[in-house]
Amino acid sequence: MNHLRKLLVITALLSSTVSFAQLTDDPEDRREEGREPLRTQTVDGQPLPLMQRLRFGGGISALQFGNPNAGIPFIIGVSPVVAYQAAERLVLGVGVDYQYARLRAFDTSGQRVNLTANQYGGRGFAMYELIPNIVPGLYAHGEVASTSIQNGYTIPGRPRPGRFNVTAPLLGVTYSQRIGRLAGINVSVLYNLNFTAQARYLYNSPFVFRILFF
Known part of the structure; x- marks a missing residue:
């Protein structure tokens, strides 16, 4: 949990929102379901940022x-x-x-x-x-x-x-x-x-x- 907090703080300093860090790992969650990560959106349908x-x-x-x-x-x-x-x-x-x-x-x-x-x-x-x-x-x-x-x-x-x-x-x-x-x-x-x-x-x-x- 402490590691996640540190990651969010660092990302907030580098970008205008914290959502970028959350979206970064989100597509990888599909691997737990035995499916490949989506290439353009998160598992909840949100578009991935340009850099991703x-x-x-x-x-x-x-x-x-x-x-x-x-x-x-x-x-x-x-x-x-x-x-x-x-x-x-x-x-x-x-x-x-x-x-x-x-x-x-x-x-x-x-x-x-x-x-x-x-x-x-x-x-x-x-x-x-x-x-x-x-x-x-x-x-x-x-x-x-x-x-x-x-x-x-x-x-x-x-x-x-x-x-x-x-x-x-x-x-x-x-x-x-x-x-x-x-x-x-x-x-x-x-x-x-x-x-x-x-x-x-x-x-x-x-x-x-x-x-x-x-």
């Missing part, structure tokens, strides 16, 4: 260790994500994609230089749980990604290369294995509906395989 519907995460979108002797660049990409539980079966989200590449080469004087390139963009997505009673965590997944791509490497002493945009509408499925109410591993298999020659700068295939944590 948000999930923050992401993943590594690309990783390649370069080999200067073979002309293979070093590449790393990150994809932070914010997802919102809009309804019990519907998740909406946005993400940011950034990728950096560096290639070591020799200039005309024989000196080693670093050639660099980067691409960045954003995407919005929606996930709808298909058959939760049969296969929990299986979602239909749709998203649109727009990425600004550098047209070649930046070479020291030369003008910066231009850029072009690639838009990719993706459809497919995502399987989400929940670790907690606000965390999980999400494995997606998507198909690029706009797979053109420029799209190859983003994906080598119209099929996109992705693992993200949120």
